Amino acid sequence: MRAIVWLHEDGLRLDDCRELPALFVFDDALMRRLGYGLKRITFIYETLVELEVTIRRGDTASEVQRFAAEHGAETLRLRPTVCPERLAIIADLARHFAIDELPEPVFVTAPERLDLKRFSRYWRRVGAQAMLPTAKQG
Amino acid sequence: MTDLPTSFADREALADYLRQAFADFAEGDAPPATLPGGRRAAEPLLEAVDPPLYARTRNHLDGAVTRLSPYLRHGIVTLAEVRDRALATSGERAAKLVNELGWRDYYQRAHAKLGQRVWEDQEPSKTGLDAADYASDLPPEVERGETSLACIDAFARDLARTGYLHNHARMYVAAYVVHWRRVRWQAGAAWFLRHLLDGDPASNNLSWQWVASTFSHKPYIFNRANLERATDGRYCRDCPSARDCPFAGSYEELAARLFPELERVA
Numbered sequence: 001m002r003a004i005v006w007l008h009e010d011g012l013r014l015d016d017c018r019e020l021p022a023l024f025v026f027d028d029a030l031m032r033r034l035g036y037g038l039k040r041i042t043f044i045y046e047t048l049v050e051l052e053v054t055i056r057r058g059d060t061a062s063e064v065q066r067f068a069a070e071h072g073a074e075t076l077r078l079r080p081t082v083c084p085e086r087l088a089i090i091a092d093l094a095r096h097f098a099i100d101e102l103p104e105p106v107f108v109t110a111p112e113r114l115d116l117k118r119f120s121r122y123w124r125r126v127g128a129q130a131m132l133p134t135a136k137q138g
Numbered sequence: 139m140t141d142l143p144t145s146f147a148d149r150e151a152l153a154d155y156l157r158q159a160f161a162d163f164a165e166g167d168a169p170p171a172t173l174p175g176g177r178r179a180a181e182p183l184l185e186a187v188d189p190p191l192y193a194r195t196r197n198h199l200d201g202a203v204t205r206l207s208p209y210l211r212h213g214i215v216t217l218a219e220v221r222d223r224a225l226a227t228s229g230e231r232a233a234k235l236v237n238e239l240g241w242r243d244y245y246q247r248a249h250a251k252l253g254q255r256v257w258e259d260q261e262p263s264k265t266g267l268d269a270a271d272y273a274s275d276l277p278p279e280v281e282r283g284e285t286s287l288a289c290i291d292a293f294a295r296d297l298a299r300t301g302y303l304h305n306h307a308r309m310y311v312a313a314y315v316v317h318w319r320r321v322r323w324q325a326g327a328a329w330f331l332r333h334l335l336d337g338d339p340a341s342n343n344l345s346w347q348w349v350a351s352t353f354s355h356k357p358y359i360f361n362r363a364n365l366e367r368a369t370d371g372r373y374c375r376d377c378p379s380a381r382d383c384p385f386a387g388s389y390e391e392l393a394a395r396l397f398p399e400l401e402r403v404a
């Protein structure tokens with residue numbers, strides 16, 4: 001199945017998928033919701049120029065669909081995100097595409113029921129593990 | 139569909155193009171002096187990371203902090219990568235830096251769980267004050283850097299110009315906004331997100347809540363002596379409000395003034 005990379009600003013890295021067509025979309029409505037200013041746009045734009053990817057402006061989901069159609073792609077590769085707005089867009093795109101989340105290098109693996117009420121509790125569980133190099137993470 | 143341009147003579151040409159194309163997003167008229175985007179720009183910062191020096195000096199405003207946050211925030215560099223380099227050069231002496239990297243991982247996990255609720259109080263505040271005691275908007279003079287408090291004004295202007303503040307500057311500004319000005323933390327958090335290059339509702343909002351005490355067991359405050367130590371007194375020397383500094387006093391005195399309801403209960 002042919003794939004494209006949909007780059008978004010929670011993971012501006014190509015690494016393992018350099019050979020695929022990649023798109024970034026500047027979505028004015030979304031950027032307004034997220035409160036971005038020109039400084040941030042500039043930082044992201046400079047990063048994209050260096051990555052040599054296609055940059056477009058418009059509604060994210062429509063632009064991703066258009067770009068995928070241009071490349072005859074049925075799979076979207078993308079980096080993980082916790083941004084609720086972006087997760088909603090991904091859920092929407094998942095109706096049209098196979099979503100292939102690119103693996104992140106592991107900082108620590110989370111225990112089953114991780115208590116996040118205070119940093120100290122989290123760190124008691126994972127602090128020792130965090131001092132191991134990525135190659136030794138489970 | 140037309141692609142946006144990807145080739146520019148230099149950084150200035152790119153900035154000019156963006157100033158026009160994204161004019162609606164301009165934050166003000168101060169010429170920005172931001173860190174450059176991209177992996178190449180992050181390399182020298184990665185090379186410069188000195189974990190033992192970081193551990194000794196990170197609480198000072200001129201300390202050897204990494205300034206990697208915009209690159210980490212946008213996934214240009216990963217936490218795992220910074221950790222691995224720090225371990226390779228410094229072994230156990232990387233512990234403090236790894237611990238700070240852990241804060242980002244922690245906040246990301248919390249955000250994954252909370253979603254949009256990062257905008258809501260996680261717990262009741264421990265200030266003894268009611269929600270109604272806090273103003274909903276940021277006073278314009280705070281945002282413009284015109285409060286006559288040299289430290290706070292310098293931080294506000296640095297934020298607008300560079301999109302970066304040292305961790306302690308962020309803590310001071312947040313404490314000033316929430317506790318001294320009694321403004322809802324959400325107003326301050328939105329202001330920071332407009333300007334910070336590393337702006338992230340996870341680390342940002344939950345840090346504001348940590349200062350406000352809606353995500354911690356007590357409100358964070360500082361005093362003048364603490365700020366003078368972290369800044370070598372550079373702001374206080376010429377501060378127009380030096381004789382009337384709202385941050386002067388012991389922590390007990392300041393807490394009694396800022397949180398009078400707590401005194402009554404105690």
Ligand SMILES: Cc1cc2nc3c(=O)[nH]c(=O)nc-3n(C[C@H](O)[C@H](O)[C@H](O)COP(=O)(O)OP(=O)(O)OC[C@H]3O[C@@H](n4cnc5c(N)ncnc54)[C@H](O)[C@@H]3O)c2cc1C
Nearest residue numbers: 203204205206207238241242305308336337338341342345
């Ligand atoms: C009110 C307030 C708002 C903040 N908003 C943000 C934000 O929007 N985005 C953001 O990334 N950080 C935020 N922080 C956390 C912290 O101030 C910055 O991550 C740090 O100052 C970035 O500078 P540095 O890269 O030189 O940090 P270093 O001290 O060199 O730390 C290395 C990396 O570890 C992580 N880190 C270190 N300290 C913290 C911390 N306390 N919380 C979370 N991550 C940390 C960052 O990714 C940072 O780049 C905020 C803190 C406060 C008090």
